[in-house]
Amino acid sequence: MSRMTHDDLTAISLFSGGGIGDLGLRQAGVETLLMNEIVPERALMASANFPDSLVVAQDIYHVIDQIKSEAIRLLNGRELFMILATPPCQGMSANGAGKMLSNYRKGLRPRLDPRNQLILPALSLVKDLRPKWFVIENVTSMRNTLIEYDGELRRIIDVVREFLCDEYEGESYDVQFADYGIPQRRKRLITIYTRDSEVKAWLRASGKTLLPTPSHSSNTEPNRLPWVTLREAIGHFPPLDARSPETATDPEDPLHTVPILDKRKYWWVEHTPEGETAFSNQCVAPGCGFHSNARHGTSRVDGVNQSLKDTPIYCEKCGSLLPRPSTIDADGSIRLMSGYTSSYKRMRWDEPSSTLTQNFMYACSDNKIHPSENRVLSISEALSIQTISEYHLVVPMKPLAKKIPLGLLKDVIGESIPPRFVEILARHLIDIHSQDVKKSHSYLRQGSLFDVVV
Numbered sequence: 001m002s003r004m005t006h007d008d009l010t011a012i013s014l015f016s017g018g019g020i021g022d023l024g025l026r027q028a029g030v031e032t033l034l035m036n037e038i039v040p041e042r043a044l045m046a047s048a049n050f051p052d053s054l055v056v057a058q059d060i061y062h063v064i065d066q067i068k069s070e071a072i073r074l075l076n077g078r079e080l081f082m083i084l085a086t087p088p089c090q091g092m093s094a095n096g097a098g099k100m101l102s103n104y105r106k107g108l109r110p111r112l113d114p115r116n117q118l119i120l121p122a123l124s125l126v127k128d129l130r131p132k133w134f135v136i137e138n139v140t141s142m143r144n145t146l147i148e149y150d151g152e153l154r155r156i157i158d159v160v161r162e163f164l165c166d167e168y169e170g171e172s173y174d175v176q177f178a179d180y181g182i183p184q185r186r187k188r189l190i191t192i193y194t195r196d197s198e199v200k201a202w203l204r205a206s207g208k209t210l211l212p213t214p215s216h217s218s219n220t221e222p223n224r225l226p227w228v229t230l231r232e233a234i235g236h237f238p239p240l241d242a243r244s245p246e247t248a249t250d251p252e253d254p255l256h257t258v259p260i261l262d263k264r265k266y267w268w269v270e271h272t273p274e275g276e277t278a279f280s281n282q283c284v285a286p287g288c289g290f291h292s293n294a295r296h297g298t299s300r301v302d303g304v305n306q307s308l309k310d311t312p313i314y315c316e317k318c319g320s321l322l323p324r325p326s327t328i329d330a331d332g333s334i335r336l337m338s339g340y341t342s343s344y345k346r347m348r349w350d351e352p353s354s355t356l357t358q359n360f361m362y363a364c365s366d367n368k369i370h371p372s373e374n375r376v377l378s379i380s381e382a383l384s385i386q387t388i389s390e391y392h393l394v395v396p397m398k399p400l401a402k403k404i405p406l407g408l409l410k411d412v413i414g415e416s417i418p419p420r421f422v423e424i425l426a427r428h429l430i431d432i433h434s435q436d437v438k439k440s441h442s443y444l445r446q447g448s449l450f451d452v453v454v
Contacts, residue, residue, distance in 0.1 A: 009430065010078060012036075012071055012129070014060065014085040014122050018412035019046035021086060021137070023391040024422030026050075028430065030081060033074040036060055036067055041408050048396040060121045068128055080131040082426070085122045086417055087138060088115045116147050119156055123163045126193075133429055134164070136191040137417045140174055143189060160191060168193040169200045170210060175421075179214035181225070182418050183233035184353045184385050190425070199432055212428035230371055231349040234381040242266060242375035254404055256380040259361055268344060269363060270374045271323040278325055278344035278369075279311060279336075285320035293322060296341050307340045325364070342366040353377075353385045358414035379406060382413045387420035 009030040013022050016035040025032055034054045037043040043057035054070055056063050071080070119136070126134045146153045154162075157172050164170075170193030177186040192210040194200060203210065217224040241247035242261040250256035261269060268278040279296035283289055296311045313326050313336050325337040325344050346369040347353060354367035361376050363369055368376050383389040395404060 008079060009081050010075065011082040011084055012067070012080065012125070012131070014083065014125070015087045015118070016042075016046050016055075017086070017416055018042045018408070019049045020386075020388055020393075020412060020416035020419055021084060021422045022046070022050060022053075022419075023388070023393065024417075024419035024424075025082075025084065025426050027391060027419070027423045028426035030426050030430075034067065034071050036063070041405070042412060044396050045394075045408065045412060048394045049392075060118060064121050064124065067125060071125075071129055080129050082133040082135060082429070083122070083126055083129065083131045084422070085119070085134070085136045087118045087122065087136070088415075116145055116156065119147065119160065120149070123160065126164065126168075130167070130195060132194060132196050132433075134168065134170070134191075134193045135425070136160070136172075136189075138189050138191075140187055140189045143172065157189075157191065160193070164193055167195045169203065170194060173209060173211050175211065176214075177418055177421050178218070178227045178352045179216050179224075180212070180421050180424055181216050181228055182352075182387055182420055183228040183230060184356060184418070185351075186355045186418070188417070192425075192429075194429075196433070202432070210429070210432070212424050227352050229350050230347055230353055230385075233353070233384050234377075235349070237378070237381055239373055240375050240378065241373060242269070248375065250378075250380075253380055255383070255406075255409070256378045257406075258375040258378050261363060261375070265325075265363060266374060268323050268325055269369055272344065272346050272369060274346050274371050275348045276346060277341045278323065279339060279341060281323045283315040283318060283320055284323055285315060285318055288315060288318040288320060290315050290317035292316075296324075298340060305340075307338060309336065309338075311336055339364065340366075345369060347371045356382055356386055356414050358411045360414055361410055379409050379413070382410075386413050386416060387418045388413065388416070391419050 011022075011025055011030050011032045013019070013032050013035040016022065016037040019035060022032045022035065032050055032053050034056065035046050035050065036056045037046055038057070038059050040057050043055050047055045054074065056067060056070070060067070142156055145156050147156055147159060149159045170191065172189055172191040175188055175190045177184060177188065190211065194210070215225060216227050218227050220226050237256060238250050238252070240250065240256065240258050242258050243266055245260060248258050248260055268281065271281045271284055272278040277296060282291040282293055293316050294312055297308050298305045299308060300306075311324070313322050313324050313334060314320065315322055321334065325339055326334050327337050328334055343364050343366065345367045347367055349371040357365065359365040360368050360382055363376055370377060377385070380389070383393070395409065
């Protein structure tokens with residue numbers, strides 16, 4: 001295999017969001033020539049971070065011909081190194097494939113989420129532009145997600161394999177990002193295909209995978225470091241408190257701010273122990289403090305997990321209202337709020353964060369309350385957990401307003417692939433081409449912090 005030069009390292013990014021994954025490509029020395037993102041605000045962020053890249057801000061179905069022609073123009077005869085695709089995951093189904101396929105065969109057409117079909121134009125671009133590598137990132141439930149292809153319902157990963165089989169070879173891998181030094185338990189399906197004949201021969205002969213070797217583990221396996229914890233990732237941030245505007249914002253960091261909690265929610269949160277859910281909070285009434293009230297849980301009904309409805313909200317000893325999530329009806333009666341044991345739950349200091357989503361700034365979201373302070377995570381903390389703070393990120397201001405778009409940042413962070421993993425993977429694939437795959441440990445960076453420009 002010949003060593004690739006810097007000029008060969010070009011990429012096209014599809015479903016780019018704010019360009020977060022492309023930050024990792026850039027750090028690995030890969031130039032993103034063209035990006036496609038349908039949401040204008042996210043495309044604007046991508047443009048701000050990659051001013052030399054062409055950003056096509058429209059539905060991929062409407063601009064696929066433009067993407068092809070512009071890519072050919074920008075490559076100017078060079079070979080495309082990679083297409084990176086991170087299609088939306090909201091339509092992916094973890095356990096609906098069997099039922100959908102059964103209904104389809106019975107003539108009962110199932111409901112299909114059109115977002116799942118977005119892999120098809122991406123595959124078309126791979127076919128026409130012939131990159132050396134094609135990488136897809138999505139939730140692990142993509143394995144079971146069905147799309148309509150050639151008049152049949154097929155699993156997405158089977159369609160990818162069939163579409164590319166004439167020229168490409170690869171596999172889909174379940175990846176835990178915490179195994180790569182990212183302070184977050186974020187499990188994703190990483191699909192990697194290559195058309196390089198020498199790489200395919202190496203892959204068959206070596207019996208290896210196309211994934212870089214993990215550097216960390218949950219149980220300190222030999223030659224691996226322990227997972228990076230929340231304490232290591234965000235323990236240095238100044239304390240905040242969601243009780244008032246004065247305590248909820250760091251005057252030195254406009255991104256280190258959290259939403260205010262109303263009095264009832266604050267009461268639930270302040271009495272929630274580390275690693276526990278507010279739904280299982282115990283009595284705090286003076287003179288009682290009974291700690292054996294029934295805890296919250298789930299039951300399985302018709303094969304589906306449902307949260308318990310009879311979890312007590314009054315102390316079983318003194319009758320006082322427990323600091324558990326509840327709602328007040330029109331008649332003034334109080335009843336338990338619907339929610340799972342992961343809702344209103346504190347994270348643990350000495351573990352990685354739970355998976356960040358677009359709802360990470362909501363206390364009711366799964367396992368998103370700060371380990372010890374009465375609040376959720378701030379944008380700055382989320383940037384660290386997602387490893388974005390290790391890269392130079394430009395945050396565009398709202399047009400005609402000198403205001404940081406916190407909502408845009410929240411959404412972009414929650415939907416993005418951690419750029420550190422993209423960098424690790426890109427360097428690994430480059431090393432495979434360079435016959436130096438053993439180097440794949442050397443760039444598992446411990447995380448020097450780069451400035452966030454606002």
